[in-house]
Amino acid sequence: MxxxxxxxxxxxxxxxxxxxxxxxxxxxxxxxxxxxxxxxxxxxxxxxxxxxxxxxxxxxxxxxxxxxxxxxxxxxxxxxxxxxxxxxxxxxxxxxxxxxxxxxxxxxxxxxxxTLLFPSEEKYSNGIKLLSLDYVRPIADIKTTNYALSVWDSIRWKKEGAEDALYHRDGFVSESSRSNFFIVKEGKVITPNKDILLGITRKHILQLTEKVDIRPVTLSEVFEAEEAFISSTTKILLPVTQIDEHKIGNGKPGPISLDLLEKFKLLEKENSY
Structure with missing residues (x-):
């Protein structure tokens, strides 16, 4: 502070x-x-x-x-x-x-x-792990101060070497505890459309994306995705290479994720001068 x-x-x-x-x-x-x-x-x-x-x-x-x-x-x-x-x-x-x-x-x-600390370069280079959690954040479209469940669950993440949770309910994913969530399939960026906070970083990433689909996303298709990533103010765009014990794609950050990260960094430069 x-x-x-x-x-x-x-x-x-x-x-x-x-x-x-x-x-x-x-x-x-x-x-x-x-x-x-x-x-x-x-x-x-x-x-x-x-x-x-x-x-x-x-x-x-x-x-x-x-x-x-x-x-x-x-x-x-x-x-x-x-x-x-x-x-x-x-x-x-x-x-x-x-x-x-x-x-x-x-x-x-x-x-x-x-003072702001970004994730380590290793996390951008190797990707991160998420743990699935059956949960939908109350009044999800509002950025409330109620993070009780995710703070409590963060002890589990640390024990299992994960960065965060991936919320899902009735077979559909929504978001991470502090980030929006995306997958890539057949070259198209796909992101959930409900039970989410409409992230500002998410908004700009979608504007940088040529092929995008905003719709319900099932947990099963997440496991079959070619790439996955999360976005937030403090992470920008962080590749996800594992969810629970499922490897995403080839287990490495994908080309579309990394390309969007670079495009966002350029956008940031344009808006900071």
Whole structure:
């Protein structure tokens, strides 16, 4: 975490940021957040992230006291104050102090600039392993702060040498705990269309893809895919070479996945100057 954050309506030292212990974000796990990267002092695709954050606040009935331009100004001030050439910004809107300790209320807005660590080069070169998990994230189209199951399940990932989980339900896959999921079959990029967060990185990857199909994806066809990968703000595009004990394709990152990764890096450069 960087030295300065936004909390209580002003920029303060991050170590002094507080939240009431009865806030719904703590006692009910109710709140929203979003996360974006900054490159060369410029937030990448900021309007897309603000669109999602503002919409999430509306859908979760959490009052957001700042409009888009005010949020941009706060982020600009935090960038300058923390000398944020590179890194990440985490926006959090808590569930608030509720009279009945249950209904959404007026929460607190935090914006935390953070140091950002990408996965190791080895993971991009060799791919990663996912573990399938029968689960659908509640209100999946909203980036809520409720990650209880995935935090709990992460102990299993570590024991089995996996990077993350792959959620599925009734034979259909949806997403990873913090990433969107894709497969490649016959040269076409395929990604699930329901029970998912509409990722900003996912959105741009689809725009870079010539042959794409957005539709239900079965777990059985995932195991037969030629390639697979996940995408997120903090991973960009990470090849998946194993799911459970099933090798994906030839067990190595595929050409389409790697090509899209390079195309996204070029897009990032174009949007950071």
């Amino acid at each position: 960087k030295p300065f954050c936004f909390a209580d309506g002003e920029i303060i030292e991050s170590k002094n940021a507080t939240i009431h212990p009865m806030d719904l974000g703590l006692i009910r796990g109710y709140g929203i957040f979003d996360f974006f990267r900054s490159v060369n002092y410029k937030p990448l695709f900021l309007d897309h992230y603000l669109d999602r954050f503002i919409t999430s606040a509306e859908k979760t009935y959490l009052p957001l006291a700042y409009n888009r331009e005010e949020l941009k100004q706060i982020i600009k001030e935090l960038t300058d104050k923390n000398d944020m050439e590179q890194g990440g910004f985490r926006m959090v809107l808590s569930g608030g102090l509720s009279d009945n300790h249950f209904s959404p209320a007026k929460g607190k807005l935090f914006i935390f600039p953070e």
